[in-house]
Amino acid sequence: MLIKLLLIEKNLPNAQQAVSLLEPLDHILICGVATSYEHSIELIEKKQPDIVLLELNMLEEQSMYISAGIKKQFPHIHIIIYTGYDYVPYFNQLIENGVSGMLYKTASAEELNVMLYNVLRGNTIIPLSLYRQIKLHRSEHLKHYWEIEMTPIEQSLLEMIDERYTNALIAKKIHVSESSVEKYLRKLYDKLGVRNKSQAIERMRQDRRLRPIGFAEKASPHALASPRTEVVEHEHL
Incomplete structure (x- = not known):
């Protein structure tokens, strides 16, 4: 040539x-x-x-x-x-x-x-x-869900969504109103690039196929909010 x-x-x-x-x-x-x-x-x-x-x-x-x-x-x-x-x-x-x-x-x-x-x-x-000095910078919409930066409460929400919690049960679990849960979920959906729980669950299901072996979940059942969990103010989420 x-x-x-x-x-x-x-x-x-x-x-x-x-x-x-x-x-x-x-x-x-x-x-x-x-x-x-x-x-x-x-x-x-x-x-x-x-x-x-x-x-x-x-x-x-x-x-x-x-x-x-x-x-x-x-x-x-x-x-x-x-x-x-x-x-x-x-x-x-x-x-x-x-x-x-x-x-x-x-x-x-x-x-x-x-x-x-x-x-x-x-x-x-x-x-x-x-x-060896190069670090790949990927757009947010290309990241897998476990790569996305989340607050502790968002990590807990993600786990509860995966376990099919209703908004009412989530509200009871983290001691906030259902309207606050909806607000938190909207922010979480924006980060995941989805519009509802069903899409969030499907997003996690697809991403799990590509998760590296031994890569821990962002949140585990033990990380879920308990009655002692400090409620985070809305403006901090």
Whole structure:
């Protein structure tokens, strides 16, 4: 598979070094070298590369916006950052800008080649030291019910819903009025992304299939409110 690559590097000697590194790879076609943002846009429109190899100078503020500008105009094109600077402090911003990968200029031709192929297949490569710092942030509606942050009383409500308690029985159990129970339940339903008890029960049933082995329930029968349970004020829930 032939990979069309456009290099963006304003320093021509550095650009030539990168070209020399890539030229021996017969499956990579360097379709142009741009020396400015405006020049890169012109070449991308004309050459339609698969990947843009973007030299990033962290000392120049404009460098951080080039990738975002290119990705906005050409969302289908992959951008790989190619830099001699430590990109880790800028990692999150570069991800938001839409880059597909990041490499140091010390990378070998083989490492660059592997990155190019992986990016075209929907993957990327990052150092293990950086990988171990990554934490996945999932939208609330994608979380399983046991991942959702709940108050102690909401955890108890969840358990009672699962045991098919009526609102009247819940009210008696936690020593509040039925109208207060309804208020608590509405907030709980919002967190679960459901509208009623039946949907909440079904949500828990489906999520349990995916719960990791040994993962404890958020609430257990022993965690249910007892007569000694302190009633939490409405505004704190």
